[in-house]
Amino acid sequence: MRAAIVLAGFLAVGSAVPAVAADAAGQTPSTATSTAGAPDCATANTPAGQLVCRDPALAAAAGKLDAVVRAFADETGEPGKEALASGQRMWVQRRDAACPVTEADLNDPKKAKDRAACLARQYADRASALDDERAARRAPVADQPVTITEAAPPRAVQPPPRAFLPKQRQPGVAGLAGRWAKADPATRTPIDDCRSSYLEISKAETAKDMALGLHDPRIAGLPVEGRVTVEDGGPGQGIAFRAEAPKPDSVGIAGTLRLDTADMPRLDRLFLRLDKPIAFGATFVRCR
Numbered sequence: 001m002r003a004a005i006v007l008a009g010f011l012a013v014g015s016a017v018p019a020v021a022a023d024a025a026g027q028t029p030s031t032a033t034s035t036a037g038a039p040d041c042a043t044a045n046t047p048a049g050q051l052v053c054r055d056p057a058l059a060a061a062a063g064k065l066d067a068v069v070r071a072f073a074d075e076t077g078e079p080g081k082e083a084l085a086s087g088q089r090m091w092v093q094r095r096d097a098a099c100p101v102t103e104a105d106l107n108d109p110k111k112a113k114d115r116a117a118c119l120a121r122q123y124a125d126r127a128s129a130l131d132d133e134r135a136a137r138r139a140p141v142a143d144q145p146v147t148i149t150e151a152a153p154p155r156a157v158q159p160p161p162r163a164f165l166p167k168q169r170q171p172g173v174a175g176l177a178g179r180w181a182k183a184d185p186a187t188r189t190p191i192d193d194c195r196s197s198y199l200e201i202s203k204a205e206t207a208k209d210m211a212l213g214l215h216d217p218r219i220a221g222l223p224v225e226g227r228v229t230v231e232d233g234g235p236g237q238g239i240a241f242r243a244e245a246p247k248p249d250s251v252g253i254a255g256t257l258r259l260d261t262a263d264m265p266r267l268d269r270l271f272l273r274l275d276k277p278i279a280f281g282a283t284f285v286r287c288r
Helices: 002-008 017-024 047-054 056-074 078-098 109-138
Strands: 178-183 198-201 211-215 224-227 229-232 239-243 253-260 269-276 280-286
Touching: 047 056, 047 109, 056 078, 056 109, 078 109, 078 178, 078 280, 224 239, 224 253
Parallel strands: none
Antiparallel strands: 178 198, 178 280, 198 211, 211 224, 229 239, 239 253, 253 269, 269 280
């Protein structure tokens, strides 16, 4: 039962695990090969894949993740391998959204170094998470907590003192307004400069008054802009929205916004998932 729960979390949609290493390095799965986890640089067909091949430390991190994925696959059946491969494809999308790499970045030593550090964190976090999942699958039933039955005599327990916590800020529609920069999900460090790449939401008293614009010259299909109509939900739980096409020859947008409030507004995080016109998801922090 534990194995079923773990693998279900990967949202299986079908693929083979051997193609996962190639996808993670930005290569073409049908032609890429790997030796001791090292990607085949001759078939690296994306800037991210080329950066992995060019940076020895990053290539080593990719090789470690490749080894973890294959070890995980060896411990499960075909349905589990398909689920694992699907989870890896989803992770690659999240990795590329958190650490976008362009051809221009490869020619700029400082940007290439920053992008490599971001990718290295993504590889390390993914390898650690999969290792934890493998350990949980192998844990024997005896490791589960013992249930205390009525055979044990009752014991008086002093109730803990009441903790007076500061009042948490409640997420409201007005908190969505402003310009937001794409950020690393783990460290909240801004990735973009808020000048050419940003998410902007107009100030509004109600959700139906909002206008949304997503700009990033590196992503095909952007920018997208539109006046938002909320379909369901609230900022804290997630707002499903849509916006009609502004022009007859353009397309509308649709997706979900969720606001994670902190003690201070400048530490808030905003999560965007765009379903239309492109599949896009990223974490944002407020521009400073």
